Amino acid sequence: MTSLFEDAQSRLIEVMKYVTLSDDVVNRLKYPKKALSVSIPVRMDDGALRVFTGYRVQFDDTRGPTKGGIRFHPDVNLDEITSLSFWMTIKCAVVGLPFGGAKGGIKVTPKELSLLELERLSRGYIRAIADIIGPKRDIPAPDVYTNATIMGWMADEYYQIMREQLPAVITGKPVHLNGSLGRDSATGQGALFVLLQWLKAFELAPENTTIAIQGFGNAGFHFAKLAYELGFRIVALSDSKGGIVSNDDLNPQLVMNQKLADNTLKAMLYCDGSVCREAEFNVVSNEELLELNVDVLVLAALENQITEQNADKIRAKHILEIANGPISPEADEVLKRKGINVLPDVLVNAGGVTVSYFEWVQNRSGFYWDNSEINCRLKKIMDTEANNVFDLARQKKLSLRSAAYLHGINRISGAMTEHGTREYFQK
Structure with missing residues (x-):
């Protein structure tokens, strides 16, 4: 059985018949530039500690800082996030945006968490990936089972880490929080x-x-x-x-x-x-x-x-x-x-x-x-x-x-x- 990323890459095969690409280009599109896996410890409402797995993949930044959403879903895995970051790279180029592609996610069933637990998880994820994101590096956004409120929490956590207001670090924020x-x-x-x-x-x-x-x-x-x-x-x-x-x-x-x-x-x-x-x-x-x-x-x-x-x-x-x-x-x-x-x-x-x-x-x-x-x-x-x-x-x-x-x-x-x-x- 092929992986989702192999399926995503197979889309390029037909295209190769109609364009002459340098080997450099073909090779660079085979691999993500950076793939990060993190552990996110969260104190639950009952006092227990749970550790969640999160990912952020930056596929290519040739055309600009990477861009891509963050999803919360029980089936999130590195193969899926890598595939989505590849598609984001293609998508941004299709509509001519000055971005490369990225994607992120946490393996979680969000409906099982209270709102306070969800906030702790969201902020913990940003603390874990803060070193590789930024307005000129990689700009997350909402995706499956994330929303404007979650983006607002994440942006606020990043501001606290950096000690300054940098609203361009995350998009999809609430309108009253510079969305x-x-x-x-x-x-x-x-x-x-x-x-x-x-x-x-x-x-x-x-x-x-x-x-x-x-x-x-x-x-x-x-x-x-x-x-x-x-x-x-x-x-x-x-x-x-x-x-x-x-x-x-x-x-x-x-x-x-x-x-x-x-x-x-x-x-x-x-x-x-x-x-x-x-x-x-x-x-x-x-x-x-x-x-x-x-x-x-x-x-x-x-x-x-x-x-x-x-x-x-x-x-x-x-x-x-x-x-x-x-x-x-x-x-x-x-x-x-x-x-x-x-x-x-x-x-x-x-x-x-x-x-x-x-x-x-x-x-x-x-x-x-x-x-x-x-x-x-x-x-x-x-x-x-x-x-x-x-x-x-x-x-x-x-x-x-x-x-x-x-x-x-x-x-x-x-x-x-x-x-x-x-x-x-x-x-």
């Missing part, structure tokens, strides 16, 4: 901008386009809410516990209200003001949701949700990857043979890191933008880079994934080459 407007919705908003550009070629109007969404966390919810507001038909939603499918359009905001009320998607009583009604829906598993016959299947959960075991059952016409690595390389080949268009993660979910970049810029300049400015700047970048990838795919007759990788690697290769490669020194 950026628009950061919470950025990943979903960026994905929607990409989808809108893609659907232009198919003349698919939102009101005639059905969407099923696997993953109803922050990114999935904001994408669903924004798409619904534009008139797209949201017909199915799921989270880690299961999902719902409806003949009527689902209103994501009302579904989220109910989920927050009883922590499930199964009790569907829609309440809009003083009016409540039962929604007509069927309960489905995450696996069943993937196989629905819809126009767009949105993958906003975790890695490897579509594999060679279930790829042949997928019936959606287009797949939007908001999650990182939700389709295995083997499944990619099956979907390609079936004629299913896959809009890849390294382009689609880049809205989050783009607005994180905006936050970093605002923190360093001390000048802050309003929501309309954030949205306008995000739209310009996502529209431009999406069309660059789509045009490259058409010109080279590539899959959208290969085109996105080629687009990003061209930028990375250019930066590495400017430092001097074997070919330069053999002149």
Whole structure:
């Protein structure tokens, strides 16, 4: 069985057919620049001491300081974090940000911790990695099961260590703690901008386009809410516990209200003001949701949700990857043979890191933008880079994934080459 990092690296094989890269570039993209494993002792509320394992991987910093989120999840491991840092390297280059890629995580089930325990863990993680992060070195951000509050704790811990206010060290902070407007919705908003550009070629109007969404966390919810507001038909939603499918359009905001009320998607009583009604829906598993016959299947959960075991059952016409690595390389080949268009993660979910970049810029300049400015700047970048990838795919007759990788690697290769490669020194 191949590792997740081997799967991630295999994406480069197709790209190598269409670009001549120096051996120096190929070799440097095979290995992370730095991988740190740390132990984080935390005093629990009952007085016991637990030790958690954390990681921070900085894959490449040729194009700028490294950038990447921190996830809290029981399945976090070094292979996963290394893979995610590699994808971040490609992603930042695809949308032209002056960053390299990094990722971090702690092996923990956060729902089992009290808020005080979660704060101690968050601060302990920053104490453990403080020597390798900084506004000009490596800038963390939220990821799976982390949020603005946790980023605020982490930033505050870093300030105490450094004895100065350095808000640009971490992005995704609360707005009142020098965070950026628009950061919470950025990943979903960026994905929607990409989808809108893609659907232009198919003349698919939102009101005639059905969407099923696997993953109803922050990114999935904001994408669903924004798409619904534009008139797209949201017909199915799921989270880690299961999902719902409806003949009527689902209103994501009302579904989220109910989920927050009883922590499930199964009790569907829609309440809009003083009016409540039962929604007509069927309960489905995450696996069943993937196989629905819809126009767009949105993958906003975790890695490897579509594999060679279930790829042949997928019936959606287009797949939007908001999650990182939700389709295995083997499944990619099956979907390609079936004629299913896959809009890849390294382009689609880049809205989050783009607005994180905006936050970093605002923190360093001390000048802050309003929501309309954030949205306008995000739209310009996502529209431009999406069309660059789509045009490259058409010109080279590539899959959208290969085109996105080629687009990003061209930028990375250019930066590495400017430092001097074997070919330069053999002149």
